[in-house]
Amino acid sequence: MNHAKKAASFIANEARTDWHDQALWFVREKRDRAAHAIPEWEALRELASQIKAHTLSNLDIYLEQFEKQALKNGAHVHWAIDAEEHNHIVHRILQKHQVRHVVKSKSMLTEECHLNPFLEQQGIEVIDTDLGERIIQLREEPPSHIVLPAIHLKKEDVGALFHEKLNSEKGATDPKYLTEAARQHLRSKFLNAQAAITGVNFAVAETGSLVVCTNEGNADMGVHLAPVQIHCMGLEKIIPRQADLGVFTRLLARSATGQPITVYTSHHQQAKVGGEMYIVIVDNGRSEHLGRADFRNALKCIRCGACMNTCPVYRRSGGHSYGSTIPGPIGSILAPGLDLEQNSDLPFASTLCGSCSDVCPVKIDIHEQLYRWRQVIAQEGHLTRVKKWSMATAGKVLASPGPYDFTGKMARTALNLLPRFALYNGLNEWGKERELPQVPKERFREWYKRVRGVGNE
Amino acid sequence: MSRDKILTAIRKNKPEAQAPPELPDFRRADVDLEKIFREMVVAMGGKFLQLTEKQPIETLIAEHFPNEINIASAMPGLPGSINLTKIRYPAQLEGVGLAILPAQFGVAENGAVWLTETDCGHRALPFIAQHLVVVLKKENLVQNMHEAYQRIRLDGMGFGAFIAGPSKTADIEQSLVIGAQGARSLTVMLY
């Protein structure tokens, strides 16, 4: 299995795995402190979940209302059915304004659509301006986390990278120094940019607003300096009313990083004087996902990343082990909807511990969906044949006490009789780093029969 | 057309209509707004200063930014060294060392202040300035974000933002660094 293999190679460096686990656990703890400081926290989660449920059940109406408001505000609205159309729309806008230099703030949607490579092929320079995103862009790798894109890297890695690409001092590892180097580098890019692209946290149907949240201020630096602003949003970003923002802005940053609010929460309604504002609404599988009753709740996601920070598997396997644009628990329930076969390992990259569902600010039943995707994957024939066969056999055995008794005895006898090398060879994944349970003299039912004198089998 | 295809698919696939919830505003009685606001401004990495008759803005600016010469002010009656009416392109603001801006109100639960395009003169100003001072009246404090959005009217407004603290990042090994792409410091002055 793909995730398991990549996870194993991540864990091979145990010290680094520990560091990664600790760094993310630290964020989880900050989230806990922030959440526990709000007495109405659980009520807010419930409200957010209900607002999203209401929105999804009226999504067409709210999208149309949003479009109407945005047009009234003077923005241009485009609709893209898939990633390809999204990329072409953005490209056409850039061509129209003869744009060669673009700055872009964080947007998981444009990652999903692979916008950067597409625009670069057209000869357009795209600079990611979030520090973490800029780091991984310079390294030519995908983000490993949706909020902390470079969390898999250490300051030494960043120092070496910046020395090579930004001409910073050799051997420098001080995050302050490195951030300042990036600031200077990005300032020149902001001043030079002809267009700015942003992602969208919330799109308000009532007012046509696009709400964009950052801590660095990079989205605002981009949007307010460049004449052309383009906001790319998945169609599930819609919320009905301005008042709903009160609920979501209280939940988002606390869940993401443990801050009471992001440093910048910007509300874009109209283009600046002399500028143009474009909105691209993207489907790319979302409307289809809406039809999957068991899984549609995943569209409530506000991309806070809390499920990643809390996931004991994610923390120990790294975001890249998932091989999907969005890693971690939420990614593992979204990706199968996009390509079931390709992502059939992801719903199994979980112990179903349920922590993800309990931190989720919009109460997505993530671990339940992981369980249900497993059933779909088996039904569609994506389990390996051996596994499926052994499970079917186990089902028959466990459905009646006779064969259950017999196979149990067989397995236990084998455990006792087989030499150690037969039990702990390379094929036995359990035994590589764990002892098998010691086999007792008699199993419980034998004891019960012997001591209690019952034996009506 | 993609628009129609998307909307048709949504109409086909959307679940049964679910009513929206009532939104309470979770306001509490007996809250010391000023105290909480002050604490949260500092917690977000900002500086909090109280304006008094003896300590007016001019005095505090001179005291806290003694060497600053490139000052842009959108405060009525407080001219800066940069004439904002002469700015044609936002990039011309690159040299601003300090921006002094009026905020409409502040939010106690998170130390954020609400700034609008109209108040700032230029959208880019609060972000491109190296340092930012925001001035607001102590009567204009609200408890939380629910109350905050009751005071705002986004419809018809070009641009508005909540700002809480200076620009920051923790993208390198989760260590907090102040002064990423936006203002390196935020000072909130309350009067």
Added chain:
Amino acid sequence: MKIALFIPCYVDQFYPQTGIATLELLEKLGCRVEYPMAQTCCGQPLANAGCEEDALPVYQHFTEVFGGYDYIVAPSGSCTYHVRHHYGVIEQTETVRRIRERTLDLTEFLLDVLKINQLGASFPHRVGLHQGCHGLRGLRLGKGSERTGEDFSKIKTLLQMVEGLELMDLDRPDECCGFGGTFAINEAAVSVKMGKDRISDHLRHSVEVVTGGDMSCLMHLEGIIRRQGHPLKVMHLAEILNSTL
């Protein structure tokens, strides 16, 4: 009150002492308990692996075996959770509904049905609690660290009734051990790493005995403990509650 004892398959096979302790404890508390010999398994191992379809006959068998009882008590939060939560896929007859309501984890049965407030047990050791995820977050036997609100833990309440027992605090009070059924095999590297990290937490806090409501988690932890030779023992909660000086 007709009480049936449900002993999960791996407890039956590998940890009879847990089954025995559960039975003895319930009897000590005045319950008459039957162990239906026809029982096998709740079907969770199959369903968690994606093979719910193959598990359906197992669910049917479970409901046939346990249909006639007032309560079905199991020393496992995980199996109990599975019956209560995932048996919704079979026809919801009166019997099935009743079984889903009346299948209880041992801790729930002791506190919510028997409402015990003392035990007469004694276990003078430093104990670390491993909270099984399905018991904690599935059955809500306690408040997980993710959730806000007042703290409670049914297992801790019971452990506090045991004389001499010193319950040690952990750095991460309710992180998953990494067992996860077939996950332990399919994702062996992550599974073992998670287990090692849990064990280190207990060792850092001078724990002598790791306990919990699910022997499956403890089996996984024990496998690592024995391989690495740590001075730690694992014991199911029932064994501690049933112990006397």
